[in-house]
Amino acid sequence: MSNTIPSLRTVNVTRYVTPLREGGSLPAIAEADDNFLYVLKFRGAGQGKKALIAELIGGELARALGFKIPEIVFANLDSAFGRTEPDEEIQDLLKASVGLNLAVHYLSGAITFDAVVTQLPPLLSSQIVWLDCLITNVDRTPRNTNMLMWYKELWLIDHGAALYFHHSWDNWQEQALRPFVQVKDHVLLPWASELDTVDAAFKAILTKEKITDIVNLVPDEWLEDESLTAAEKREVYIQFLTTRLAASSTFIEEAKHARESRF
Structure with missing residues (x-):
C-alpha cells in the first residue's frame, strides 16, 4: 500500500462531445486541454455538488483499496463554453455548471x-x-x-x-x-x-x-x-x-x- 498523499489534476474543458443519457444527471463525454476524453460530471445537474463529492470520495477510497478506477480529475468549465450549444436542456446545464466540476477518464471501447x-x-x-x-x-x-x-x-x-x-x-x-x-x-x-x-x-x-x-x-x-x-x-x-x-x-x-x- 502506498503512503503517498492522493492528489488530483485539474484540466480545462475544451470541447463538449456528446451527452450520456443513461441517467438523470446527464453527464457527457468531453475533451480537455490535455487532449484526453473524459466523462464529465456537472455540478449543475440533479444532485449537484453532493454527487461530485460522493464520486470523488467513493472513487478514491476504492483506488486506495486497490480497485481499478479511471483517473478522476477536476474539470474547469468556462462561462462561454455553452453559448453555441443548440440543445436548450444541455445549454442550461452548462450555464449552471460554470466553474469546477469533476471528470473521470473515458475508457474508450469498454x-x-x-x-x-x-x-x-x-x-x-x-x-x-x-x-x-x-x-x-x-x-x-x-x-x-x-x-x-x-x-x-x-x-x-x-x-x-x-x-x-x-x-x-x-x-x-x-x-x-x-x-x-x-x-x-x-x-x-x-x-x-x-x-x-x-x-x-x-x-x-x-x-x-x-x-x-x-x-x-x-x-x-x-x-x-x-x-x-x-x-x-x-x-x-x-x-x-x-x-x-x-x-x-x-x-x-x-x-x-x-x-x-x-x-
Missing part, C-alpha cells in the same frame, strides 16, 4: 460488466460488496452494475449515489451505524462469501489518516453552504466513515443475512 457473462471470484466479489456497504452505494445492481470490462480487466465507475447520508445532515451519526439494507440488491452478493476476510484486510488499509487525506481532496466550494462550514462538513465525512469502519460488523452481518435470504 463494455458494461454482465454477471451472467463474467463471474467474478468470491474474494473480489466480497471486496466490492464490502466497499459498497461502507460507502452506502445503492447503485451496483443487476440493472445498473456501474462496472466496466476494459482490456479484460474490471473497472469500477460511478459512485455519485453513495454517501447518501449527506442529503440530510441531521442524523449522520445514526446513519453511520445503520446496516446497509440495500445490499440485498447488489449484483455481486451471490458470490460475496469472504466478507470477514476482506473486512480485516481493508480495515488495515483505511486508516483515519488515509480517509482524511481523501476527504481533504474535496474543494471548499463544493462543501460550503448556510448550515456548516467546509471544515465542519469535512469533519463529518471523516467521522461518518471512521465510525462506519469501526462498526463494520453491522453491515457485514446484514450482507450475510441478505445472502442467506436470497439463496
Whole structure:
C-alpha cells in the first residue's frame, strides 16, 4: 500500500462531445486541454455538488483499496463554453455548471460488466460488496452494475449515489451505524462469501489518516453552504466513515443475512 498523499489534476474543458443519457444527471463525454476524453460530471445537474463529492470520495477510497478506477480529475468549465450549444436542456446545464466540476477518464471501447457473462471470484466479489456497504452505494445492481470490462480487466465507475447520508445532515451519526439494507440488491452478493476476510484486510488499509487525506481532496466550494462550514462538513465525512469502519460488523452481518435470504 502506498503512503503517498492522493492528489488530483485539474484540466480545462475544451470541447463538449456528446451527452450520456443513461441517467438523470446527464453527464457527457468531453475533451480537455490535455487532449484526453473524459466523462464529465456537472455540478449543475440533479444532485449537484453532493454527487461530485460522493464520486470523488467513493472513487478514491476504492483506488486506495486497490480497485481499478479511471483517473478522476477536476474539470474547469468556462462561462462561454455553452453559448453555441443548440440543445436548450444541455445549454442550461452548462450555464449552471460554470466553474469546477469533476471528470473521470473515458475508457474508450469498454463494455458494461454482465454477471451472467463474467463471474467474478468470491474474494473480489466480497471486496466490492464490502466497499459498497461502507460507502452506502445503492447503485451496483443487476440493472445498473456501474462496472466496466476494459482490456479484460474490471473497472469500477460511478459512485455519485453513495454517501447518501449527506442529503440530510441531521442524523449522520445514526446513519453511520445503520446496516446497509440495500445490499440485498447488489449484483455481486451471490458470490460475496469472504466478507470477514476482506473486512480485516481493508480495515488495515483505511486508516483515519488515509480517509482524511481523501476527504481533504474535496474543494471548499463544493462543501460550503448556510448550515456548516467546509471544515465542519469535512469533519463529518471523516467521522461518518471512521465510525462506519469501526462498526463494520453491522453491515457485514446484514450482507450475510441478505445472502442467506436470497439463496
